[in-house]
Amino acid sequence: MPELIRQSLRGLYAITPDDIDPNELLTRVQAALRGGVRIVQYRDKQRDAAQQAEIAYALGALCRRYDTCFMVNDDLALALAIDADGVHLGADDGDLVAARQALGPGKLLGVSCYADFALAGAAVAAGADYVAF
DSSP: OOHHHHHTTSSOEEEOOSSSOHHHHHHHHHHHHHTTOOEEEEOOSSSOHHHHHHHHHHHHHHHHHTTOEEEEESOHHHHHHTTOSEEEEOTTSOOHHHHHHHHOTTSEEEEEOTTOHHHHHHHHHTTOSEEEO
16 A cells, blocks of 8 residues: 555545535635645535536545545545545445455545444455444
């Protein structure tokens, strides 16, 4: 795993809000990056795929300027398309083993476990780099 990715597993992890103007989102994320955020997760359940890709690409470029890890929530295809540092998946977001294989060893796989320790164990066995409760 590249050193940037390994180092980014420590520190403040920010998740973007859904309903916000893209320019305002970039402004707020930049402020968070200046404040020391180490991981930014792009979460957007309201926009269409083209809008999400445009915003995700801009956020990813911004995060790279600050040497910060950029994750995409719930969408492996988008994470791969924009070369994000990883993807964070929930219970209904696809097969974890397949996601780990698609991402390869240099990218992060995060998994939501909903206070379920058995699910966390299965996620780690499937190749998750971190689990969230």
